[in-house]
Amino acid sequence: MSDSERFPASIYGPAERRMAESMVDIENRMLDAVEDEQCDCKDGMFNGVTRRGLLMGGVALGGSALAGSRAMADAPPGAIEYDVQPDSTKEQGRLILDDGGYGSRSQFENEVRWRYPTASLDSSWSMTPLASGQGMMTPSGLHFERHHGGIPAIDPATHELILHGMVDQPMRFTMDDLKRLPAVSKIHFIECSGNGLTEWAKPTLKTVQGTHGLTSTSEWTGVRLSTLLEMAGVQDSAAWILAEGADAAVMTRSVPLDKAMDDAIVAYAQNGEALRPEQGYPLRLLLPGYEGNTHIKWLRRLDVSDKPFMTREETSKYTDLMPDGTARQFTLEMEAKSVITFPSGAMKLPRAGFYEVTGIAWSGRGKIAKVEVSADGGATWQEAALDGPVLDKCHTRFRLPWTWTGEEAVLQSRAVDETGYIQPTLEQLVEVRGLKSVYHLNAIQSWHIAPDGEVTNVHA
Amino acid sequence: MFMRNLTLICAIGALASPALAQDAARTAAALPETLEETGERAPATVPQSSSETVGDIVPADNAYGVGQPATEEEIAAIDIDVMPDGRGLPEGSGTYAEGEELYETICAACHGSDMMGISDLGAPQLIGGRGTLATDKPVKTVESYWPYASTFFDYTHRAMPMTAPGSLTTDEVYAISAYVLGKAGITGTEPDTMLDAASMAEVEMPNADGFVADPRPDVAE
Numbered sequence: 001m002s003d004s005e006r007f008p009a010s011i012y013g014p015a016e017r018r019m020a021e022s023m024v025d026i027e028n029r030m031l032d033a034v035e036d037e038q039c040d041c042k043d044g045m046f047n048g049v050t051r052r053g054l055l056m057g058g059v060a061l062g063g064s065a066l067a068g069s070r071a072m073a074d075a076p077p078g079a080i081e082y083d084v085q086p087d088s089t090k091e092q093g094r095l096i097l098d099d100g101g102y103g104s105r106s107q108f109e110n111e112v113r114w115r116y117p118t119a120s121l122d123s124s125w126s127m128t129p130l131a132s133g134q135g136m137m138t139p140s141g142l143h144f145e146r147h148h149g150g151i152p153a154i155d156p157a158t159h160e161l162i163l164h165g166m167v168d169q170p171m172r173f174t175m176d177d178l179k180r181l182p183a184v185s186k187i188h189f190i191e192c193s194g195n196g197l198t199e200w201a202k203p204t205l206k207t208v209q210g211t212h213g214l215t216s217t218s219e220w221t222g223v224r225l226s227t228l229l230e231m232a233g234v235q236d237s238a239a240w241i242l243a244e245g246a247d248a249a250v251m252t253r254s255v256p257l258d259k260a261m262d263d264a265i266v267a268y269a270q271n272g273e274a275l276r277p278e279q280g281y282p283l284r285l286l287l288p289g290y291e292g293n294t295h296i297k298w299l300r301r302l303d304v305s306d307k308p309f310m311t312r313e314e315t316s317k318y319t320d321l322m323p324d325g326t327a328r329q330f331t332l333e334m335e336a337k338s339v340i341t342f343p344s345g346a347m348k349l350p351r352a353g354f355y356e357v358t359g360i361a362w363s364g365r366g367k368i369a370k371v372e373v374s375a376d377g378g379a380t381w382q383e384a385a386l387d388g389p390v391l392d393k394c395h396t397r398f399r400l401p402w403t404w405t406g407e408e409a410v411l412q413s414r415a416v417d418e419t420g421y422i423q424p425t426l427e428q429l430v431e432v433r434g435l436k437s438v439y440h441l442n443a444i445q446s447w448h449i450a451p452d453g454e455v456t457n458v459h460a
Numbered sequence: 461m462f463m464r465n466l467t468l469i470c471a472i473g474a475l476a477s478p479a480l481a482q483d484a485a486r487t488a489a490a491l492p493e494t495l496e497e498t499g500e501r502a503p504a505t506v507p508q509s510s511s512e513t514v515g516d517i518v519p520a521d522n523a524y525g526v527g528q529p530a531t532e533e534e535i536a537a538i539d540i541d542v543m544p545d546g547r548g549l550p551e552g553s554g555t556y557a558e559g560e561e562l563y564e565t566i567c568a569a570c571h572g573s574d575m576m577g578i579s580d581l582g583a584p585q586l587i588g589g590r591g592t593l594a595t596d597k598p599v600k601t602v603e604s605y606w607p608y609a610s611t612f613f614d615y616t617h618r619a620m621p622m623t624a625p626g627s628l629t630t631d632e633v634y635a636i637s638a639y640v641l642g643k644a645g646i647t648g649t650e651p652d653t654m655l656d657a658a659s660m661a662e663v664e665m666p667n668a669d670g671f672v673a674d675p676r677p678d679v680a681e
Contacts, residue, residue, distance in 0.1 A: 010597035014579040149625065162530050162538065169522065170530040177527045231522040242541055248625045250618040252541065301538055310544050310608050312615035316600070319671065325594025327605070329671040424679040432678045436598055440676075 006204065011436055012197075019125060020198045026114055027210045031346055076110035078141055113142055114209060124150065125192075127213025130341045136360065136387065136395040137187070138216035140271045145278045146192050146214070148313075149248030152298055156274075156282035159246070161228075161266065165304035168233030175282050178268060181223045186265065186288065189362045189395045191215035191334045193291035193318060196441035200430070203446075203457040208344035211445065211457060215362065217395040218279075220286050222267030225260045225302075234304060242303040242311070243285045243296040253294045254308035255287060259332075263288050266299065289364030289393040290332045291439070293318055323434035334364035336423050337442040338371055338398070338415035349453035352406030357384075360395045363417035367391065370416040371398040377410035377446065377460045378425070384413070409449040410460045426459060542614040546661025549613065554635025556642045557651035562632055563639050566621050575643055583622075587644040590666055603644035607671055609663035613637050634660070 006024075007017045075081035080099050085091060113126035126145040128138055138144075156175045164170035195214035198204040205211050229241075234257070241260050245251040255264070265286040268275060275281040280297025287294050293313060308314065308330070320328040338361035343349055357375075361368045367390050372381035384398040398413065415423040426443035446460035542548040564573065570583035577585035589599025598604075602612055617633045619625045628636070638655040641647040647655065647663060655663075 008597075009579070010599070013600065014577060014584050015582040017579065018582055149619065162535060164530055164535045164539065170535060171522075171527045172530040172534060173527040180526050181524055231524065231527065233522075244538075244541070248619065250540070250626065252614075252618070303539065303541060305543070307543065307545075309541050309614075310611050311541075312611055312619075315608065315611050315671075316602070316606050321593060321598055321600070322672075323594070325598070326670055326672050327593075328674055328676075331674045331676065333674075333676070335676060421677050428679045 006202070007198070011200075012438060016194070016197060016438055019194075020204075023114075023198060023205060023210055027205055027207060030114065031206060075107045076105075077112055078105050079107040079109065080104050081107050111142065113144065114213070125214070127209050128216045130208045130213055130215075130339070130360070131344050131347070133341060133360075136217055136391075136397050137271070138218060138395075140218065140273070140276050140279070143190075143216040143218060143270075143276070143279060144192065144214045146194075146292060147247070147249075147278070148251050148293075151278050152247045153277065154246060154282060154298060159282050159300070161283060161299060161302065163228055163232050163302045163304070165241075165302075166235040166238040166306065167229070167304050168235065169231075171228070171232045173228070175268065178223055178266065178283070181227055183221055183223055184265060185219055185221040185269075186263075186286075187217060187219045187391050188286065188288040188393050189215055189217040189334075190286075190292045190295055191337075191362070191364075193293065193331070193334070193439040196443075197438040199441060199443075199457075200426075200435055200438065203459050206346045206457055208339060208341050208445075211345070212339045214292070215360075215395070217362075218270045219272065220265055220267040221269035221272075222265045222283075222286070225264035225266055225285070226262075228266060228302075229260060229304070232304075237306045238304045240305050240308045242301075242305065242309045243294075243299060244301040244303070245280075245296045246298040246300040251293075251296055251298075251313065252309065252311040253296060253313055254305075254311065254330075255285075255290075255294060256330075256332075257304070259287060259290070287332075289334060289366075291318065291334055294332060318439065320433065320437035320439055323436065328437075331440055334362075335440070335442045336363035336365065336368070336415045336417040336421050337361070338368075338413040338423060339445045340373070340411050340413050340447060343411065343449065343455045344447055345455055345457040347455045349404060349449065349455065351453070352404050354401065354403050356399055357402045357411060358397065358399045359413050361386075361398055361413070361415035362393070362395045363415065363419075363421070364393055365421065366393065366418040368396040368415055369418045369420075371396075372414045372416075373398070373400045373402075374412045374414070375402060375409045378412055378414075378444070381414065404449065406451060408451055410458065411447045411449065412444050412460070414444050540614070540618055542610045542617070544608040544610045546610065546657060549610070549657035549660055550630040551657065552630035552634055553654050553656035554631050554633070554638055555651065555655075556635075556638045556647075556649060556653040558631075559635035559637070559639025559642070562636050566628075567636065570622065575640065586640055593667070593670065601644075602640060603646065603666065605667050605670070607665055607668045609637065609641060609646070609660055609665055612640065613660060 007020045009017060012020060082094065111129040111132045113128060124147040128142050128144045159175055161173045192214035196211055199211055239257050241255045241257060243253055243255055267284050267286045268282055270276060270279055275284060283299045285296040285299050314330065320331055322328060338359060340357055340359035342358050357373055361371045371384045371386065373384050374381045382400060384400040387397040390396050423442060423444055429443050446458050448456045448458040570581050571577055571586055575586040577583050585601050587601055587603045589601045589604030592599045592604060606612060613633055616636060617628060634655045638647060638653055641663065642649045642653055646665065647653055
């Protein structure tokens with residue numbers, strides 16, 4: 001099928017369509033590279049990116065990821081290549097801090113975010129490798145990305161946040177000012193509203209990184225936005241706040257004041273250290289449970305007003321066109337969703353027998369209350385165990401023991417959040433929303449297990 | 461021993477700071493100095509707070525006494541947002557004829573002289589598509605979809621063109637707005653059709669009533 005049939009211009013805007021096409025392309029290249037290097041030792045079960053696949057992927061993507069010294073060039077990103085000891089018990093290991101003091105991962109671990117080679121910076125995306133993820137946290141270096149004007153390099157010594165508009169005292173904060181204020185650390189997911197945008201009409205991408213990789217979870221530390229607003233003194237008529245970034249898109253979104261006063265965080269840290277540049281260094285907004293693009297990165301300005309600002313991102317983009325021609329606006333919450341990450345697409349189960357089915361569930365409206373798993377395409381369901389702690393607006397890991405008989409099976413997971421909302425089927429979503437909008441796909445995902453163990457993405 | 465190290469750290473910190481301050485072009489943080497006796501690295505210098513210069517906000521006023529009042533000049537320097545009712549629209553003006561020339565020079569390379577967009581560049585179609593939103597092949601453009609003219613001004617001013625974002629003067633943005641909205645059949649196509657703050661706020665977009673509030677949750681079990 002040609003891409004133009006697969007991603008019709010009537011549904012996918014130029015940027016979304018080009019992104020979707022690139023996603024198919026890069027996933028194919030990665031999987032081809034893996035296939036070239038299949039070895040019996042892995043049974044093909046965990047079809048992660050191999051060393052060679054990574055290099056090929058890197059070349060396909062321009063090769064710029066692998067710069068630096070020769071040792072670095074031989075190792076996956078974030079790792080250093082060392083000689084493997086024939087017997088590590090018979091000689092001393094290397095010296096502490098040999099890697100410079102920051103730490104690096106094993107040279108045998110090579111999961112990376114996928115990124116999509118596009119001509120302009122307008123659609124820069126990268127996706128978290130969920131298939132190899134463990135627990136509920138996403139390593140900072142694997143947190144998905146979406147940029148609207150590239151990643152700026154900002155010196156924190158000169159970065160300031162200005163808070164103005166309908167406040168009694170407009171304020172200006174340096175980074176050091178912000179770090180003096182009472183802080184909170186909260187673990188929350190961020191999900192792009194475009195997560196799954198290739199999957200509405202037909203099962204398209206093969207892996208869970210492709211179908212669901214635009215969600216990640218980190219611990220975020222910063223000042224509650226309400227603290228700053230109380231310091232400035234919000235006026236009675238105020239109802240919305242414009243958040244603005246210092247990137248080339250000068251990205252802006254309007255945020256309801258209620259949300260700002262509830263659990264919004266002006267965050268300067270992620271997973272115990274400063275934000276990564278691609279996550280908004282030195283300062284970003286965090287709006288727990290809201291669609292990713294509202295969590296303005298490189299935050300430089302907050303303008304309090306009585307009305308929404310109707311920026312480009314909340315009118316022409318990130319709105320959802322319905323069958324009757326009207327469009328839903330300010331569809332901010334990410335509704336309850338779950339996905340099985342093991343087994344998942346492009347893996348191959350080596351033989352019948354025991355497997356622990358596992359995945360993640362999350363809801364923008366609160367805690368996950370329950371996750372059920374089906375191995376027969378939704379005919380029967382079994383409740384999965386949830387790893388604790390189960391947190392508000394946070395990835396929650398679920399697990400269910402499963403014995404595969406070797407016969408055809410369709411694995412699904414279904415999340416229920418604390419509001420009682422049940423993750424819908426794709427059919428239910430399409431019935432209400434039609435097929436003209438690409439955002440907010442939170443339907444049940446199906447993985448088909450063939451008798452030979454091949455796992456594929458299906459609509460069931 | 462601990463005290464001696466602390467003294468040493470302070471001494472190195474004092475020596476290192478002026479050098480860093482002079483090196484304005486640095487693009488990455490320098491590695492900390494190595495302590496002579498131990499070979500260990502000194503911690504980064506202690507963060508400096510702007511509170512040294514705070515005089516006019518006292519804790520009683522804002523609870524913490526942290527941060528500074530933002531002056532009108534400081535706010536004006538970055539307050540570029542524009543609202544549908546015209547709030548924030550800057551002084552200046554531009555005509556359809558001026559906009560045509562600017563569009564051909566600055567915008568056409570990506571959006572096409574015909575404003576039909578160039579998909580390979582990710583540049584969307586700007587005009588056309590009216591009446592298609594309820595059909596099976598909706599065409600979402602400034603003309604057919606965008607509810608407010610202010611959004612076109614705001615976005616073009618803050619982020620266009622892609623190769624030099626934020627480089628257009630307010631007069632240029634008014635002119636380009638007059639040309640694109642004129643071509644869209646929303647404002648006039650006379651060469652001297654002009655847009656400024658007052659007239660921009662009066663522009664009514666075809667799809668102004670096309671948006672609804674979020675009704676979710678919208679699927680019932």
